[in-house]
Amino acid sequence: MEPGQTQNAGTVPATRLPDPKKGEGSTPQAAAEIMAPLWASYKTDEWGTARGAISELQNQEIANLESYIQRFLEGRMDENMFKPMRLYMGIYGQRQGGTNQMVRIKIPFGRLNADQLERIADVADTFAPRKIAHVTTRQDFQLHFVQLKNVPALLRRLAEAGVTTREACGNTVRNVTGCHRLGVCPTEPFDLSPYADVVSKFFLRNPHCKNLPRKFKIAFSGCPHDCAAASIHDIGIFAKSRDVDGKKEYGFRILAGGGLGAAPRSAKLLEEFIPVEMLLPTCAALVRVFNRTGNRKNRYRARMKFVIQTLGWEKFVQEVRKERDAVLKETLPTLPVQVPNPLLAGGSNGAGRAVPAGVDLMWFQKACSSQRQSGQFLVNLHLFRGDVTVAQMRGLVALLRRNPEIELRLTFQQNMALRNVGGGKLKAVHSELSALGLARADAESTMDVTVCPGADTCNLAKTHSYGLASQLTAQLKDNPTVNGYRIKISGCENACGQHQVADLGFYGCIRRAGGRIVPHYVIQLGGGTSEDGAVFGREIVKVPARRIAEAVRRLAEMYQKEKANGEKFSGFLRRVDKEHVKESIRDLIALPTFEENPDAYRDVGEEKDYEFLEKEGECAA
Numbered sequence: 001m002e003p004g005q006t007q008n009a010g011t012v013p014a015t016r017l018p019d020p021k022k023g024e025g026s027t028p029q030a031a032a033e034i035m036a037p038l039w040a041s042y043k044t045d046e047w048g049t050a051r052g053a054i055s056e057l058q059n060q061e062i063a064n065l066e067s068y069i070q071r072f073l074e075g076r077m078d079e080n081m082f083k084p085m086r087l088y089m090g091i092y093g094q095r096q097g098g099t100n101q102m103v104r105i106k107i108p109f110g111r112l113n114a115d116q117l118e119r120i121a122d123v124a125d126t127f128a129p130r131k132i133a134h135v136t137t138r139q140d141f142q143l144h145f146v147q148l149k150n151v152p153a154l155l156r157r158l159a160e161a162g163v164t165t166r167e168a169c170g171n172t173v174r175n176v177t178g179c180h181r182l183g184v185c186p187t188e189p190f191d192l193s194p195y196a197d198v199v200s201k202f203f204l205r206n207p208h209c210k211n212l213p214r215k216f217k218i219a220f221s222g223c224p225h226d227c228a229a230a231s232i233h234d235i236g237i238f239a240k241s242r243d244v245d246g247k248k249e250y251g252f253r254i255l256a257g258g259g260l261g262a263a264p265r266s267a268k269l270l271e272e273f274i275p276v277e278m279l280l281p282t283c284a285a286l287v288r289v290f291n292r293t294g295n296r297k298n299r300y301r302a303r304m305k306f307v308i309q310t311l312g313w314e315k316f317v318q319e320v321r322k323e324r325d326a327v328l329k330e331t332l333p334t335l336p337v338q339v340p341n342p343l344l345a346g347g348s349n350g351a352g353r354a355v356p357a358g359v360d361l362m363w364f365q366k367a368c369s370s371q372r373q374s375g376q377f378l379v380n381l382h383l384f385r386g387d388v389t390v391a392q393m394r395g396l397v398a399l400l401r402r403n404p405e406i407e408l409r410l411t412f413q414q415n416m417a418l419r420n421v422g423g424g425k426l427k428a429v430h431s432e433l434s435a436l437g438l439a440r441a442d443a444e445s446t447m448d449v450t451v452c453p454g455a456d457t458c459n460l461a462k463t464h465s466y467g468l469a470s471q472l473t474a475q476l477k478d479n480p481t482v483n484g485y486r487i488k489i490s491g492c493e494n495a496c497g498q499h500q501v502a503d504l505g506f507y508g509c510i511r512r513a514g515g516r517i518v519p520h521y522v523i524q525l526g527g528g529t530s531e532d533g534a535v536f537g538r539e540i541v542k543v544p545a546r547r548i549a550e551a552v553r554r555l556a557e558m559y560q561k562e563k564a565n566g567e568k569f570s571g572f573l574r575r576v577d578k579e580h581v582k583e584s585i586r587d588l589i590a591l592p593t594f595e596e597n598p599d600a601y602r603d604v605g606e607e608k609d610y611e612f613l614e615k616e617g618e619c620a621a
Contacts, residue, residue, distance in 0.1 A: 037390045057205070061166060065089050073099070073149065084097040085532045088172065089149055090165025092243075093144040094457045097611065099148035102457060103127075103156065104168035107406060108200035109178030109193065110139035110410035114400040115407065119161035127154045134453060135383055137498050138217070139177045139410040140168060144457050159577040166204065171212040173287065179227040180409035180417045184378055185372035189241040190338040198335055199237075199283055207289060213294030214302035216287060217259075219412075221593045225372050228412055231267045232258040232501060234304045235286055238531055240273050241340070250338040251267030251275045255284055256320075257308040258534060260495035265277065265305040268313060268319065278324075280332045285324035293319070310499040317330055319541035322405035356429045365440040368426065377426060379418040379444040380443035381433065385451050385469050386414030391614035399429070415443050416452055424567035447476050452497060454491025454508065455603070455613075461491030462612070463508030463519045463545055467605025471549050485570040489521075500536045501527040503570040504552070509542060510612055511589045513579035513591045517612045519545040525581065535574075540581050547588040556583055 012522050018553065071077040074162055086092075092098040105120060120141055128143040128149050144155060155165060160205055168175060168315070178201055183191035198397045199218060203209055209216070219230040230236030236255035243249055247529045251273050258267030274282060286304070295302045355364050368377045393551045396416070400406055406429075416438075422427055434440035438554040442448055449472055452458070454465030488502035490510070499505030505524040510517050524537030543551050559572045591600050602610050 005295065021133045025307055038194070058164060058166070059156070061089065062152050062155045064156070065091075068123060069148055069151060075339050079206040084170070085138075087170040090168035091148075092169060093459065095455065095459050095461070096145070096400055098455070100144075101146045101148050101151060101166060103143045103146050103154060104136075105133075105143070105163060105165050106168045107139050107163075107410050109182065109196040110180050110412075111193070111197075112396050112408050112410060112479065114408075116161045116163050117393055117400070118397045119158060119163060121390050123154045123157050123395065124393070124598060125390045126293050133390075133393065134281065134385045135386045135388065135410050135416070137174050137412050137414060137450065137452075137496065139412055140175050141410075142453070145454070164204075167209070171214055172209050173206070173212075173216045173218065174204070176200040176218045176220070177228055177233075179222050180411040181227060181378060182220065182222050182421075184373065184376070184419050185227075186372045187225070188372075189239050190340055192222050192237070194218045194336045195237070195279060196251075198333055199280070202280060202283075202333060208284070208291060210391070210496070212287070213296050214299060216290060216304065218283065220530070222578045226529045226531050228500065229501060229534070230531045231255055231529045232260055232498070233267060234258065234265070234290070236267045237279070237283075242273055248340065249273075249275070250340060252356045253531070254282055255533075257305045257316075259303050259305045260500050261303075262300075262493045262496060263305070264495070264534070265308075266536075267310070268533075270317065276335050277339060279335060281324045284327045285320050286331075286585055288327070289319045289323050291317070301474065302437040313568045318590070325328040355528060356423045356426050357594055360430055360439075360441075362440045363430055363439060363584075364426065366445065367439075368421075370437050373420070375423050376419075377421045377423065379426075379429065379433075380411075381416040381418065381422050382440045382443035382448050383415050383438075385449070385466055388416070388467050391440060392436045395432065396438075399432050401604065405431075410445075413444060415448065415449065420553055443615050446485050446487065447473060448472055448486075450488040450502070452490050452496035453485070454489075458491060458496075460494060461508060461519065463491050464494055464603045464605055465489045465491040465497065465506075465508060467603060468506065468521070468545065468548060470554060471604050475552065484568050485573065493522075495536055497508070498529075499524060501529050502537060503527065503573050504555070505537045505547060508545070511542060514594050516594060516601055516602050517610065518591065519610050521545055521548050523548075524550060524579075525576070525578075526570075528570075540578055541585070543585065543588050544600060546600055546602060548604070551585045551588055555581070565578050 018175060058221040068077060072082040088280065090104040092102040092104065094102055124143055124490050125131055127146045129145045134142040141385045142271040158165065164363055167173065169372060176196055178192060179185070182193045182196065189270055217227045217233045221228040221230040222239050230238060234257065236258060238253040240253040241250050252276060254271040255267035257265060257267050271282065274621055290304045290307055291473040293307050294304065295306060311319065353370065354363055367380050370376055396408065400408060405420050409417045409419060411417055418429065430439055438457070449469045450463050451469040455461040456464060456466055472487060485503035487504045488497045488499045490497035490499045490507040493507050495507065498509045503526065505527055506521040509520050520542045520544050523540040525540055526535065527537035528535050559569050563572050594601055598609065
């Protein structure tokens with residue numbers, strides 16, 4: 001059998017579940033013990049990818065989960081035993097407690113076909129009461145308020161369409177992400193999509209990933225603009241070309257050790273250039289070094305960025321290269337040969353292009369960008385707060401089926417994008433998107449606020465970030481004079497909304513005032529990412545949640561008065577003096593008494609008094 005192929009192994013043998021009477025799974029290594037049957041029962045290739053029809057593997061995994069769920073609901077299994085299995089299968093408990101679950105669906109590098117989107121719409125309609133799927137900054141879908149007893153049926157229906165939730169959570173390699181322009185970007189040297197696909201499959205069910213010290217994230221960006229924020233990932237991969245003796249060589253630029261959260265780190269340059277055959281060995285070596293040296297005693301210091309901090313960069317690089325030498329002796333999947341992309345004359349900007357007859361001008365200029373393929377366009381769709389309804393998904397399915405050449409991708413900015421839309425079809429596509437409420441001309445703009453679900457569903461969140469996103473969007477719509485920057489909001493410091501790499505970022509926190517706990521946001525200014533690394537926003541000050549909108553208004557007003565000639569708001573936010581900003585909003589920080597103004601003590605969009613719910617988190621996304 002050739003590397004990368006699979007064989008139908010027949011019926012997958014049933015796995016032995018831990019016996020709760022013996023207390024199995026109650027040790028610190030509970031996750032490894034509980035999941036061991038799911039790794040050990042399948043024969044593996046030399047590179048650790050499970051053999052057999054994927055549907056059989058998924059069926060067996062779901063059957064095991066179903067057995068655990070039944071025993072848990074009957075009171076025959078402890079939560080500490082049940083949780084690791086649930087998390088490995090992409091199922092999280094919600095803030096509401098009880099049997100409310102969040103189901104995270106992996107969409108590798110955001111690529112999604114019509115059949116898969118239709119099935120996701122179906123399960124959202126059947127099992128998610130809100131009839132909504134939330135797109136995350138990791139190009140996953142999340143369904144909320146799914147009842148635990150219904151999870152196996154939901155997973156089986158997804159599996160029939162070739163979709164999995166396996167390892168969307170837990171101490172594993174999470175969903176591999178990529179720029180939604182991979183393969184169509186005018187400035188990338190070659191299409192990274194095939195490599196993102198192989199890397200994603202290589203690590204799924206890979207025994208080396210069955211009990212990592214913590215989660216591990218990989219991202220692919222096609223060009224130096226870093227549209228996938230590769231520089232904040234454990235592994236960031238860029239397409240790269242170089243001239244050698246008058247000939248072009250194509251390969252990869254590798255960054256390592258990035259991450260957000262309470263201790264953000266920019267990824268560092270590991271390799272300026274590696275050839276195609278070194279991609280998998282390098283990725284595998286990085287994961288294995290992390291697995292071997294990561295902190296298993298303190299989960300708050302268990303990410304790869306802390307391994308680098310402990311070992312030092314030079315020692316870390318030595319360990320990775322030593323591990324890579326060992327990996328090179330193994331048989332690995334064969335990667336495709338790069339096909340150089342011809343560059344598109346005229347670049348990717350909407351301005352100055354001929355507008356196809358009958359196409360809405362503003363939408364064309366702001367939502368449509370030229371692909372490297374002549375006459376083809378990428379169309380950005382703005383999903384408000386990252387949410388897409390069942391009706392919208394089904395409408396997109398119909399559009400894709402009528403136009404099979406059009407592709408759909410999820411973006412790390414919580415949106416969707418249509419690719420390969422011919423200029424002659426733009427008018428019809430705009431009409432269909434308008435009917436679905438998806439033809440707004442502000443995708444990837446200031447109006448397009450990135451936000452995590454926050455305290456609506458998350459155990460860790462301190463604020464209802466959805467409420468602030470709605471308020472700021474309405475305010476920006478009423479006053480669009482300041483544009484050209486990005487806003488990102490997280491409900492806590494864990495950065496699921498990636499607030500630290502926004503021009504204007506906010507994360508939820510709490511402070512005590514007048515004997516009460518009051519929801520606040522920390523304001524951060526001037527973050528961003530590029531091929532050279534991440535720049536994290538400067539923390540300015542904590543402001544009560546209800547007063548953030550006023551703080552934003554004052555920042556915009558300050559910019560208008562003090563900007564340099566031709567300076568964009570994003571540039572102003574990077575250079576403006578921190579103390580100057582703090583002084584301009586100092587009066588917003590102090591609160592009146594609760595009796596004078598109880599609203600000032602409440603969260604944005606909430607009419608009831610704030611109640612701080614401190615629960616143990618199961619992830620930090």
